Amino acid sequence: MHVVLVADHAFVNGGQAKVAIDSALGLSARGHRVTYFAAVGPADPRLAAAGIRVVCLNQDDISTARSKLAFALQAIWNRTAARRLAEVLRLADPRDTIVHVHAFAKALSPSIGLALRESGLPLVYTMHEFFLVCPNGGFYEYPAARICHRTPMSRDCLTTHCDARSYPRKLLRVVRHAGLASVARLPELFRHVITISDLQERTIVPHLPRTTVFHRVANPISVPDAPVRPKAGADFLFVGRISTEKGAPVFAEAARRAGIRPVFAGDGEQAAELAARYPEAVMLGWQGPAAIQDLMRSARALVFPSVWYEGQPLTVYEALACGTGVIVSDACAGREAVEDGETGFWFRSGDPEALAAHLRRLADDDLADRMGRAAHDRYWAAPLTRDAHLDRLALVYDAVMREAVAARLAQAPATRMALPHPVR
Template structure:
């Protein structure tokens, strides 16, 4: 089956790109003819080694551009991406091809919408975030560091600055969102994949009523190493971007309240501020994947204090797979993988005192050891492996490829709505 994977990036710069690339490699290994289409390089060398045709536009994204003013045209409407994707689709038989979109908002832009809508090839969209429903992609109010409850592109939404960089940027996001909504990108999706129950609950009110939903968890790259050494419970570790929406400052404050030391693995815009305000904390910077796993394996617990509707945090699942319990915010989908009081603890989102109480509870060695064993056993009883992920993708591809001829404009009939793949 020819499969065209569409993403902003052709290299791993986060969980979204990792899932797109890992699944592309896995599908190619199963014999599918995979094409990887992306705006931003460099390309992961494994793609070429796997025989995957990689179409790379050699563009920048919104986070790496040297001039937002010059980048604004690409961000709003990337004509180069539209033309190149159109050429790729023209080379494939639409009756024998699946297009799987993982990302568009950082570099590809809404310009790919009319191209996808104009093709008869079924389009599958994995929701790693919320850009099809929310202008800033997260239902998150950055100035107040809280989830946003406003209806997208309502008067209340347009009038309120929720952007991390100012109201002018917010208005650009609104304009781009309106463009996207009018490209047919949403109305012509053959299937929408969500990566958690929370994500679907947030998105469902904003997408067409006859959307075909599938729940497919992201694959986790982990090995069954066995239970951890019970004599080395380790410390409290945060892994990820040091930013407000990730709750980095919340963790630092809770660690101080609980008398524990905060250990940060990662970097981001809040690092200098946090280093100055919390000199007792340890800042280790970014690690490669193997280094992150070593840190997680050695930790007493992973603290995941995200304050937005994070879809399915890979770090939470990786931690559980390594036998490290997780303290997780009750607002993000990471809670779905953590059994409160068994494999970790939930705390009230945005509340440093609640997080401090959870940290105090897990500072007890016996509690940490019990939860470590439960975390490991719970994950490996039903592991989210790449093979399971690929099995589910192939089933979805088969179902949308067999949609009846009377379904026009790329939209599936309501009678074809399938049960979630859990």
């Protein structure tokens, strides 16, 4: 099979790109031909080393753009990306090629929909976030710091300032979304959508066509198995972007109320403010993957206080794999990985006192040890390895390709084939 993977970034800058690149490497190792198409470089050297064809446009994203106006135009409608992707797909054989889109909103833009439709190739889209249905991608009001339940592109949506930076930028996102829905028509184009959690699927179902076929493929977790470490004297750990939507202020306040020292591994717009307001907090800054896993193994518990929807928070699964219990907000999909009272605790989202109560409970070393062992054992009973991810992808690709073959054969009056069922 020839798999064309489409993503904004050709290097690992977050969860989306990590999953796309891990998939590319795994698919190539299984003998498939892989093309990796991305807007922003530099390309991860592992891709070329694995024999993967990389088409990287070396364009900007918002973090590298010298001209914000030029990037705004690119983000709304990236003509170069549409043209180059069309060139790549014209050379693909429809009998053995499938196109799997991981991301488009950070650089490629909805313009790629024109190239995808023109190609007529079988398509799959992984819903890492919500940009396919929500203009700001998160169903979240950043200024108000709360989840948004408005209908995307409704009057209420258009008149609400929900962007993390400014209302004018919200309007730019609205313009982009109008192009996504009316010109590229991506929600109709992506008949097959991969979701990564129950919460995510429940959120998007009302906003996509009834003909959409949903498949469930969990993201892979890259954590080696190792003995569980004792929790006596260990700290509570936060890993990730230090920001309001990630619940970092909730953790800092809860830790103060519980009389414990919070440890933050990561960086973000609120790091300096929280360090000044909570001098007892330990701010470790950004840490590499190996260092993060070592911190997780040594932690009393991971605290994941996110106050917005999270599709499948990788850090929650990584902590469980490391043998560390997780205290998780009930607003995000991370709760689906945590058995309340067994491998961690759920707490009411945004409530520092509710979180503080669980921090006090887990001050008990024996309880923290029991939860850590339970977390480890239950995770490794069905680990989310790259092979497990690829096995699920293979089932989805097979279903989508069989449907494409059926559609082609259906053009001949004498031939009819049954359509495949979605992979669940």
